[in-house]
Amino acid sequence: MPSSSSAASDSGRPVPSSLWRDGDFRRLWVGQTASQLGEHASLVVLPLVAVLTLNAGAGQLGALRAVGQAPILLLSLFAGVWVDRWRTRTLMALTDAGRALALGAAAVAGFLGGLGLPALLVVAFAVGALSVFFDVAYQASLVRLVKRDQLVRANSALEGSRSAAQIGGPALGGALVSVLSAPIAAASSAVFFALSTVSIRRIGRRESVPEHSERPPRVWRRIHEGLRFVTGDTSLRTVCLASATFQFFFAAVMTVYLLFLPRDLHLSGTAVGLALAATGPGALLGSLLAARLPSRFGYGAVLVSAAVLGDGVFLFVPALHGSPMVTIPALLTVNFAFGTFSQLVNVTVMTIRQTVTPDRMQGRAAATINFVGMGLTPLGSLLGGLLAEAWGTRTSLLVTAAGMLLSPALMALSPLARLGRTLPAPPESTDSPEITSE
16 A cells, blocks of 8 residues: 555645645645635525525425535535546536536526526436545545645645635525526536636646556455445544534534524625625634644634534524624624634544545545534425424524534544544554644
């Protein structure tokens, strides 16, 4: 098995000590930023088209979000097998090209007057399926592109770009749906995915695939190997359980949230996009903090405290009343705080997962955690829609937001909370250096 350093220098030239002097890393960063911008725009565009243009009800909105999230449950494990056998650059370029085509088709259907709820469901499923493969591939690509002692900084840089996308994506999507039209809103996301495809295809470094044999093990055996590795590691097992709890209740929260803002608080599509975009600056701050805080306070302490603060802030949302002059600043504050602490959790968890996982298992480990962690999101979205219909949005928001706090509780009771300022090397790469945030 090639080490991460040999894989990173497969082209015959070592990765520069400074990430930003590495042209291939910059191309990955640009491609990922464009892809995330398109994704965050589409995550707002499709629900707002359903609510504001097609007058979808709570149950229909829950179904739309569930259909878009169903591929996580259906395809994540298979995506991990593919990623461990294919070059990640190829997979990322193909999946973003596919997402551009799917949203482009939605734009054409809108211009022709055929963009109804059935068409939105098809587009949501297609985009969700391709997103599963992209997300697993890009997480594995980083380990193949940079050295292990650069992972904290590289993750911080990539998550920082995702933060920038969270600033522009929701605001752009909400404004386009509100001011222009649904077809133009869908087409805007397609453009960003096309830009990502071009940038990622320009990555020149020859990528080493960790496992390659003439007769590879069967798919189900490889899936089983990934499941066994993750469940056999205490830290990764806890990450799975905590992530599953958070994502289930967060999906329910967001379904109710997207109804609460335009209908109870009477916010326009632009205002909804602006409120959601506040997550982006917070996430940018969280990415910067993630590069420093674990080395000072320890990975476990940072992980648990950030999860408590990030999840708990949503408990304030159901209490909001009054005019947009009051509610919008409050929502901006809540979303900024949520973005800061949730991003701190995301970067810390990703670094832990990448560090304790051998190169040959990176794709399957990421896919298994995605499968377990996000596989229940379709049910969470459906639950949010059902609760909103039965109890109203305020009560539903309070209950589902409280449920999110079960995630940090699980982490606090596990060995994750006791992780210190360094992380152990993966079991099959004991010669790799320990990872710190310095």
